[in-house]
Amino acid sequence: MATSTPAAAGKATIAIDPVTRIEGHLKAEVVVENGKVVDAHITGGMYRGFEAILQGRDPRDASQLVQRLCGVCPTSHSSCSALAQDAAFKVKVTENGRITRNLILGANYLQSHILHFYHLAALDYVKGPETAPFIPRFKAPDLRLSDDINKVGVDQYLEALEVRRIAHEMVALFGGRMPHVHGIVAGGTTEIPTKEKLTEYGARFLKVKEFIEKKYLPCVYTVGSVYKDLFKQGQGHKSCISFGVFPLDASGKKTLLKAGVYLNGKDGNFDPKQIKEYVKYSWFDDKTTGLPYDRGQTIPDVNKKGAYSFAKSPRYNDKPVEAGPLARMWITNPELSATGQQLLKEKFGLNAKKFRDIGVDLAFSIMGRHVARAEETLLVANAIVGWIKEIKPGGETWTKFELPASGEGLGLTEAPRGALLHFLRVADKKIGNYNIVPATVWNVNPRDDMGVRGPMEEALIGVEVKDIDNPVNVARLIRAFDP
């Protein structure tokens, strides 16, 4: 059971800390009334101070240091930092450099999404063996899979451990090692793909791709068909953002997963100038609230009254927007996989050809987020097929540059778990300012200065909690975001 405080009026407050099977330290506090969540507060419980630590260092150190923000998606941080440095140093990356970066980042997308579904989220639906770390679990865990499907789930959990390890080998072939790659630097990448290395990469990739097509995708739809109610919960603000990722040409403007904003039911172009970070409810100095990304400051104020999180509240056009696979798939709206089209028809009676055909109500839900992630995994895998063909073995991947005395650069990419921004200002050849708006912070943030809940908080509203001692759906919703 969770820490619960029943109250006379039929309301109960439930605290879950730690929310496990996520990266980092997160607490959820929800108020439940008549079997549903009516209010929610999400707390990010850890602060290290990367921005302050980066200050005054050689700007090139950043692509190494920032990776240590997240051991699951270090490649996204190094990519984002390298993009900011490329811009600040005015260096043009070669075509082979761009594609090699895509191969490194793409392989880690596969790794991260598989890890997320099987090793972080799956135990919400699949009953593991009766031994640690699969026990203890909730006394009434609401695990509904039939014995035979559950067995498939456990077998795939174990197989996925191997598959994600192989995906890490793909990353390491050009990244040097994983976690925390050496291969992504300002000016491109450090290793020219040889025919031999591409063959090694390709051989591993085929195994991973087969698992995605034959196991991961069908598994997500099958589990979803047993938990159909979870397609109707966790809708949130129904607004989302994507910065775009996997550049397809030298300009970087055309990306596999598109940049865009979906706000109040309308599509719009993405403009980074519309981003501001609010801190009224965060443990940061109030005088730093509402700053745009290029003037962002991070000054902790851990005893601030009313604050409840180390996450800031980034807003687009002053509105909360969710980020992650659902946002990217909604904005990109690609054709669904053949498996997806078939299973949506068979199990849900849905005629869906493209992602948006699922419909806004079903897509913006606990299960909708899992479906989006699984579909995106195959989309990225299919793109990798093309990049392997496109890359020129032996072609240069790195471009020389001079470290400028001053300059600034904005890096925009997408981590597997959401939109990622790094801003670098160089002064006297050192880091004068470095501002990071991390992916997960777009989702887990607290209320903004206007009092509006963050995307995950809002998505918790209406989530069913029939038994306050076993509030299974609360963390199911949280994990669906992959924080």
Place this chain on the structure above:
Amino acid sequence: MSLNRRDFVKLCTGTVAGFGVSQMFHPAIRDALADTTNGGRPPVLWLSGQSCTGCSVSLLDTAHPTIADVLLKVISLNYHSTVMAGEGEVAVASIFDTVKANKGKFFLVMEGAVPTEAAGKYCIVAEYKHKEYTVAELLKMVAPEAAAVLAVGTCAAFGGIPAAKGSTTGAKSVSAFLKENKIATPVVNLSGCPPHPDWIVGTIVLALKLTQEKGLAAGLGEVVKILDADGRPNPFYGDNVHENCPHLQSYDGGKFCPSFTHKDGCRYELGCKGPGANCDSPKRKWNGGVNWCVENATCIGCTERDFPDGKSPFYSN
């Protein structure tokens, strides 16, 4: 433990074909790992402080034995917030229950640094019976009851990035934190940002083997004997990266790579920190042996006490 002989030997020797086994590891580890034993899985509690979870993710990459074998055959991982099924109080109770039932007999793994400023509030990790716990508080409660503490990763071993210049959180290494709080539980440091999975699994298996054979105190005494001045197991950290680098001859001959993508020569002039770093990556390599840091770019010295400040700037012109 029930791992087969092949896995044990692989674990010790790394994946480099033809490399002399005797150069790879200390006799104690060789003996421990060459013998298959059966026994109960000892309880392990894995706490994380100011971490990126990269050490845990690195551990997932263990190949010989696989992570499934580690979890199901070698240890009983009673608490690890990133992998365990339970959450909230269900999870936190597992910490207290394990400590109560296994006083002095369980192993504690700590990943990440311990922030001590602002009463430890820079890292809040749990709530139990309406009380909030910082990682510092939890460590103070749990560490004295553990048989030994494994400080996994450079943050836990030496403070790492959370304790680097510019930090305001009072981030400390596990050993410094325990010393300040007069907690005498032995600490083994497994530095690296992240550490190689073999270093983590190898050390755990060695400690389990020795304590099973010789009893807890004597077995841990044997483990302590193989630690270097920084508290790290010599079999993994005894060798200097530069001295064992395949490009050492190029260094001696003055043949240096002019850029990252030139691979024929030594990387010293690119900023490689190999001369000031110890670990067996040149021989063991990473991720199934497909690559390693210097082959791909340069060493940034991530296994060392002075990482990152003493190794910065990582790159030279």
